[in-house]
Amino acid sequence: MNVGEKVLLEVCDLNVDILKAQGPSRVVHSLSFSLEAGKTLGVVGESGSGKSMTATAIMGILPDVAVASGKILYKGINLLTATSAERRKLSGSEIGFIFQEPMSALHPTMTIGEQMIRPMRMHLGLSKKQARDRASDLLDLVGIPPTRGVQGSYVHQLSGGMRQRVMIAMSISCNPALLIADEPTTALDATIQKQILDLLLKLRDDLDLALILISHDLGLVSQYTDDVVVMLDGYEMEQGATQEVIANPKSGYTQGLLEAAPRLGRQPHRLPVIDKSIYSKVTI
Numbered sequence: 001m002n003v004g005e006k007v008l009l010e011v012c013d014l015n016v017d018i019l020k021a022q023g024p025s026r027v028v029h030s031l032s033f034s035l036e037a038g039k040t041l042g043v044v045g046e047s048g049s050g051k052s053m054t055a056t057a058i059m060g061i062l063p064d065v066a067v068a069s070g071k072i073l074y075k076g077i078n079l080l081t082a083t084s085a086e087r088r089k090l091s092g093s094e095i096g097f098i099f100q101e102p103m104s105a106l107h108p109t110m111t112i113g114e115q116m117i118r119p120m121r122m123h124l125g126l127s128k129k130q131a132r133d134r135a136s137d138l139l140d141l142v143g144i145p146p147t148r149g150v151q152g153s154y155v156h157q158l159s160g161g162m163r164q165r166v167m168i169a170m171s172i173s174c175n176p177a178l179l180i181a182d183e184p185t186t187a188l189d190a191t192i193q194k195q196i197l198d199l200l201l202k203l204r205d206d207l208d209l210a211l212i213l214i215s216h217d218l219g220l221v222s223q224y225t226d227d228v229v230v231m232l233d234g235y236e237m238e239q240g241a242t243q244e245v246i247a248n249p250k251s252g253y254t255q256g257l258l259e260a261a262p263r264l265g266r267q268p269h270r271l272p273v274i275d276k277s278i279y280s281k282v283t284i
């Protein structure tokens with residue numbers, strides 16, 4: 001990937017360690033990638049490969065037991081050494097996050113409207129009325145017209161697809177430049193999955209966002225991203241332009257993922273078993 005003038009995010013030599021009683025255990029090893037405005041980067045790997053640790057390190061919401069080192073440069077500011085005031089300003093406003101499971105990310109006893117207006121008042125300094133109007137516009141933008149009365153609803157009253165649309169509306173409410181979506185459609189059926197991913201791409205284009213799409217599904221990522229990083233057990237297996245990686249995978253692990261990848265709306269007849277042990281980092 002070229003590091004040009006439009007680079008928004010540069011992850012350089014990122015390591016993440018989990019602190020355990022017997023000592024630190026590394027779950028992300030020397031990971032580097034960059035992302036330009038208006039582009040989508042896929043981070044792909046099976047469960048436990050370090051995708052969420054990478055995402056939460058960028059967001060500054062790593063679990064207490066985890067420590068990150070290296071550099072995460074956002075518009076040239078190293079997020080790993082930024083002051084908490086700088087971080088607060090960036091996370092949740094400049095950098096938006098879409099969680100896998102909106103049911104646990106959204107507050108159960110606050111209405112959707114109340115949850116939406118809070119960050120807009122804090123980060124954008126809007127009045128209650130302005131924030132409510134903007135919430136209405138944002139919901140409309142993600143395909144929920146004001147007539148649905150969603151602002152007055154609670155999360156448990158919405159369908160899975162509606163919840164994810166609400167999360168997306170919230171994630172773009174403070175005009176982020178970067179959006180990180182961690183398995184945003186895993187809990188949804190194939191038709192809704194496609195609608196949500198198409199919506200994310202439309203927002204990326206309309207708002208000139210940079211988007212990181214995290215998924216275990218290389219087939220899905222291949223349809224929605226410009227570049228891809230393939231991870232296994234915390235290591236980068238390969239990265240590059242998505243179509244290039246799909247057409248000529250350098251790593252046997254990527255080939256295995258491709259064979260296992262379900263396409264949108266089509267499940268594979270049988271999942272091949274990938275023998276991970278033969279891709280141990282020392283052999284690469």
Ligand SMILES: Nc1ncnc2c1ncn2[C@@H]1O[C@H](COP(=O)(O)OP(=O)(O)OP(=O)(O)O)[C@@H](O)[C@H]1O
Pocket residue numbers: 018027045046047048049050051052053054063065216
């Ligand atoms: N809160 C935590 N405490 C201790 N270890 C953790 C914690 N969260 C993740 N890990 C460990 O860190 C490693 C990387 O996990 P991570 O969640 O980043 O993987 P992932 O690729 O996102 O997988 P998944 O798709 O299942 O979320 C795994 O070995 C996992 O067990």
